[in-house]
Amino acid sequence: MxxxxxxxxxxxxxxxxxxxxxxxxxxxxxxxxxxxxxxxxxxxxxxxxxxxxxYREVKLMAERHEITDPAVPAETKRAVLDSMQDTHPYYAWIGLTDNAGKVKVATKHLLEGADVSRRPWFTAAYQNSYLHDVHEAVLLARFLPNPRGEPKRFFDIAFPYYGKDGTIVGVLGTHLSWQWxxxxxxxxxxxxxxxxxxxxxxxxxxxxxxxxxxxxxxxxxxxxxxxxxxxxxxxxxxxxxxxxxxxxxxxxxxxxxxxxxxxxxxxxxxxxxxxxxxxVEALKDKILWSGLGGAALVALLVWALARDITQPLRTITRHADALQAGNAHDIPPIRSRLAEVQILQSALNALLGKVRLNEQGLRELNATLEARVLERTVELHKAVDDTRKSEQRVKAIIDTALDAFVGVDAQGRITDWNPRAEEIFGWTRAEALGRTVTETIIPPRLREGHDNGMRRFSLSASSDVVGKRLQLSAMRRHGDEFPVEMTIGLINAGDTHFFGAFIQDISVRKRIEDELARERELLDAVLDSIDVGVVVCSREGAISVFNRAAREIHGLAPAQVPQDQWAGHYDLFMPDGRTPMRKEQIPLLRAMHGELLENIEVVVKPKQAAPRHLLASGRALHAADGTNIGAVIALKDVTALKESARRLEASERRLRTITDNLPVLIAYIDRAERYQFANGTYEKWYGIAPADMIGKSVKDVFGEEMYLRDQPFLRQNLGGQAIRFEAEVAGPDGTKTVEVVGIPDMQDGKCVGTYVLSSDISEAKQHQEMLNRIARTDSLTGLPNRRSYDERLAEAVQRAQRSGHAIALMFLDVDHFKQINDTLGHAVGDAVLAEFAQRVKSSVRITDTVCRLAGDEFTVILERLKTVEEASLVAAKILKAFERPFVLDGGERRVSTSIGVAYACDWPIDIPALGNEADKALYTAKREGRGRFAVKDMRA
Known part of the structure; x- marks a missing residue:
């Protein structure tokens, strides 16, 4: 065991x-x-x-006036670069070069005058490649501090910078420390x-x-x-x-x-x-050692229990053997906790007493036996006749018996064989009579034991099997073994004897008993292996099943205590853990009275252990005829679950507090596009309470229009791809620009939902747009600058090509502008340029574009032209605007302009060629005396 x-x-x-x-x-x-x-x-x-x-910082530095303007002193430029390096320590070096690769200005004077024309970052900047991957320092290694002696590593960002005429005049290069x-x-x-x-x-x-x-x-x-x-x-x-x-x-x-x-x-x-x-390994070790320890402990307890039970039985057996041998008269008292042992001892002693009385009676009867022999002899003759009749009756009974009957003589040969034996064993009566019972119905593996038993009986004239109901294995005619129940009777006939055996085929019953035993064993194993406590009681309230989990929950073994003491004995309390449970509230008793229970909360507070929170479910038990036979209750320990729920609630409360106070929209959307979580920022931005969003679809919350706009991104996200996009959303505080990031929730390779985070980037967008406007606008005149000019000219050519209209490009400059600057000063020159820009802009259509390239160089892009004469009319209108003198600080002064016009209507248009033709036309106007315009028709 x-x-x-x-x-x-x-x-x-x-x-x-x-x-x-x-x-x-x-x-x-x-x-x-x-x-x-x-x-x-x-x-x-x-x-x-x-x-x-x-990358953006370096790009903006390359466009700053105080860095790229040749008129700014080197010391001022260096101070700006040093300030940038101090603000961002990861810039190990920042420098300005000329087109030959010579360093003009650099932070901390490092490498000033050095030739960097062979460095990859310098040459790449001219090829529109502004990044260079990580490399070790070459020129800077000996100048930078290196207390650890580790190799200095950098990655480079370099952009070309432009002069006022729009041509590249050098490169702004930076070395960023890889330490970043x-x-x-x-x-x-x-x-x-x-x-x-x-x-x-x-x-x-x-x-x-x-x-x-x-x-x-x-x-x-x-x-x-x-x-x-x-x-x-x-x-x-x-x-x-x-x-x-x-x-x-x-x-x-x-x-x-x-x-x-x-x-x-x-x-x-x-x-x-x-x-x-x-x-995982630690948990496996813990399970292994716990299992080994538990197996050893249980085996030891079972061994001790089995030994305690069998010891008194061995003592009784030893005394019984002594009694059989005639060496003792009574079995002495035996100490045992088993009442059955005491009963067995008393029964054997009582039996011995009866045997002694029977012996005394036999001796008394023997005295009268001889006197009655004569009388019995007379009666014997009469009895012989009666016996013949009885034999006939017995034969009729045996032949019609439901059990097989086999008669066997002292030599083990079959002397009688009824019809039922023919059915069970397959031998006819004629075939069976005279054969040994060993070779006829005893399986080969049992024949030696059977023959030994027959020999022992012939020597001792006694057998332990006579008169007892035995279960054995028998064999059919074709060799099939099957279980039988047999009762053997002994008939003594003078100097010989006969055996009579009634045999019943119990194959079906044995199979049913085996199945029931297996089911019972399986049920016991299942009940002791599950972690759910199971308690069963009879209809009288006696506990009949109290499995391992139930014993562990209560810290007790089952005890047959009165029902009204169950609550106190098993420490049963109401769900609050303080109120003792009354008898009528005990789940098992409620189930006994016919109530169907499901997940009734109960608290058990064992004396030597922590309280256990349980969910009890149960019902009454009924026999096949509907009779109540008891009740069963199942106890599920949810202590850990309740503690986990408490911790989860606290964690969710902390998480909700954090997320509700973040200036970011945070939500979780499931596969059905329904909100399962939303933080408090939704209410701050849109006036929508998070509780009103849970369970609703995105369409229901934000409406059809916004849903259709964002639907492709949402479908892509729920397909398992991370997304990032910008969108305009309207709220109580106005329209916001938000950046939406979607992170799919992947489980077992499938997307079950998505985490959506939306941050307000309105100010960042406005700042970016302001920087873009500054980078593309001339600060003096407010006109688009050279960079914007290139973009707008390309866009205008594309529009002209789509519409089929002609386009014209004008180049303008201020006649004798250098003389104005030299005689009146740069401040007056700036005022002339500002007024010049306004007069040109007021002379063209709103659909035309006026730009300042550099210095006194201006351009006008004319669109939707039909003839070259339209371009000439616009040029004449501009010249007319300059007939009125300029009012300056030094008085009035006449200022004129020369205009070169390039007209094109054949596609495709070569943009550089268009600019060259406009430039040639400008110089033609200057050669002809200034204050006029010249037109170059590119169709000629």
């Missing part, structure tokens, strides 16, 4: 160990993989956003790496390690995770690294941000599998 119980517990332990280990391993791999992939994505996103800021990327990595991942052994690697576009563990420094990797990231993927996978270890690796690739095109960096975040699976 002890070995069997221990074996079952060990089997359950190992099965639980395998199931829990496999399930937890998959769950840990999925959760940690998602976390590592998210960390890799956050790192690449932070790198891209940081690089975007640096290390700070990004530390801010995002270093705390996690210190706790869980997470490594971060930042790799270049070619796979070289730019930042990571020392053993991989500057090495080129070919990991599959790197290839997945370079294909644009973001995720996690398990793989083996060059050190021979297996890691769980999250990966993400830099894709740039807005105008910053990106350098193709890849971020890999890895964690050793043994670190990731450490909690």
């Amino acid at each position: 002890a070995a069997t119980v221990a074996g079952v517990m060990l089997l359950l332990t190992f099965a639980t160990l395998q199931l829990v280990g496999h399930t937890l391993t998959k769950q840990v791999e999925h959760e940690i993989g998602d976390n590592l992939a998210e960390l890799a994505f956050q790192t690449t996103d932070k790198l891209d956003r940081g690089m975007y800021e640096r 990327a290390g700070e990004v990595e530390r801010s995002v991942l270093r705390p996690l790496a210190e706790r869980k052994g997470v490594d971060t690697l930042i790799l270049s576009k070619g796979g070289a390690v730019l930042l990571g563990p020392k053993e991989y420094a500057d090495k080129v990797l070919h990991q599959d995770s790197l290839l997945q990231a370079q294909r644009g993927g973001n995720g996690a996978q398990i793989e083996t690294w060059p050190d021979g270890k297996r890691y769980l690796v999250g990966y993400s690739r830099s894709l740039g941000h807005r105008s910053y095109p990106g350098l193709g960096w890849t971020v890999l975040v890895r964690q050793p599998l043994d670190e990731a699976y450490q909690p």
Whole structure:
């Protein structure tokens, strides 16, 4: 019994160990993989956003007047550059070069006068490539402080800058310290790496390690995770690294941000599998040792219990053997806790007393026996006749009996064989008579034991099987074994004897009994293996089933106590944990009285353990005829669940407080496009309470128009792709520009919803638009500048080509403008240019575009022309506007302009050729005496 119980517990332990280990391993791999992939994505996103800021800063620096204007002193320019470096310490060096590659001005005077024309960043800036990937310092290595002796590494951003005539006059170059990327990595991942052994690697576009563990420094990797990231993927996978270890690796690739095109960096975040699976292994060890300890303890208890039960029986058996041998008269008292042992001892002693009385009676009867022999002899003759008649009656009874009857003589040969025996064993009476019973109905494996028993009986004339109901195996004619129930009678006939056996085929009954036994064993095993407490009582209220889980819950074994004491004995309380439960409230008694219970909350407070919160469900039990036979109750321990619910409620309360106070819209939308979470910012922005949004669709909350606008992004997001887009939304405070980020919620490879975060970028957009206007507007005249001119001319040519109308380009400048500057000063010159711009702009149509290129150079783009004469009329109108003198600080002065006009209506139009022709026409007007215009028709 002890070995069997221990074996079952060990089997359950190992099965639980395998199931829990496999399930937890998959769950840990999925959760940690998602976390590592998210960390890799956050790192690449932070790198891209940081690089975007640096990229935009350098670009704006290249357009600043106080840096690029040759009239600004070098000291002033250096002060501006030094201020930028002090503000952003990651700029290791900022410098201005001329077109020959000579450094004119630089931060801290470093490399001033040096030739950098062979440096890749200088040549790339002229080819519209403004980024250069990470490299070691070449010229700056000996100038920059390096207390640790580590190689200095930079990445470069360089833009050309332009003179007033719009031509490139040099390059603004910057060296950004690669230490910046290390700070990004530390801010995002270093705390996690210190706790869980997470490594971060930042790799270049070619796979070289730019930042990571020392053993991989500057090495080129070919990991599959790197290839997945370079294909644009973001995720996690398990793989083996060059050190021979297996890691769980999250990966993400830099894709740039807005105008910053990106350098193709890849971020890999890895964690050793043994670190990731450490909690799983610890739990498996705990389960294993708990199972082994439990098996050993239960086996020991079963062994002790079985030994205690069988010891008194062995003592009785020993005394019974002594009585049989005649060496004792009574069985002495035996101490045992089992009432059955005491009953057995008393019954054997009473039987011995009866045997002694019978012996005394036999001796008395023997004295009168001889006197009666004569009398019996006379009666014997009469009895012989009666016996013959009785034999006939007995034969008739045996032949019609439902059980098989087999008569056997002292030599073991069959002497009688009734019809039922023919049916059961397949032998006819004629075939069976005279055969030995051993070869006829005894299976081969039992024949030796049967023959030995017959020999022992012939020697001792006694047998333990006579007169008893036995269950044995018998054999049919064709060799099939089957179970039988047999009763053997002994008939003594003088110097010989006969046996008579009634045999019943119990195959069907045996099969049913085996099935019932298996079902009972299975039921007992299931009840003791489940974690739900099960208690069953009879209709009288006696506890008949009290499984393992129930004993653990109550800390008690079942006891037959009165029903009105159950609440106190088992420490039953109401759901508040303080109010003792009354008898009529006890779930098992309620079920006994016919009530159907489902999830009734009960608290059990064992004396030596913490209170347990239970959900009780139960019902009455009825026999097949409907008679009430008791009740059953199931107790589910929800203590941990209630504690988890309490902690979850507290966590949700904290999370709700945090999210409701963030200036960001945060929501969760399920697959059916319905809101399952929304923070309080929705009410602040739109006046919509989050509680009113839960369960409603996006269309119901924001209306058909907004839903149709954003539907493609939402469908893409719920398809498993992360999204980012900008949208205009109206609210109580006016229209906002929001940036929407959608992160899909992936479970088992399927998207079950999406997390949506929307931030207000209205001020950032306005700031960006203001910067764009400043970058494209001439600060003196308010006209579009050279950069804007190039864009607007290209757009005008495209419109003209689509509409089929002609287009004309005018080049204008102020006649003798240098003389005005030299005689009247630059302030007067600026006033002339401002007035010049206003007169030109007021002379053209609203659909025409007036731009200032540089100095006194202006252009006019004329659209929707039908003939060249229309362009001439506009030019004449402009000349007429300058007939009126300019009112300046020094008095009135006449100012004239020369105009060159290029007219085109043949497609396609070569934009550079159009500008060249307008420039040639301008010089033609100047040669002819200024204050006039010249037209070049490009059809000629």
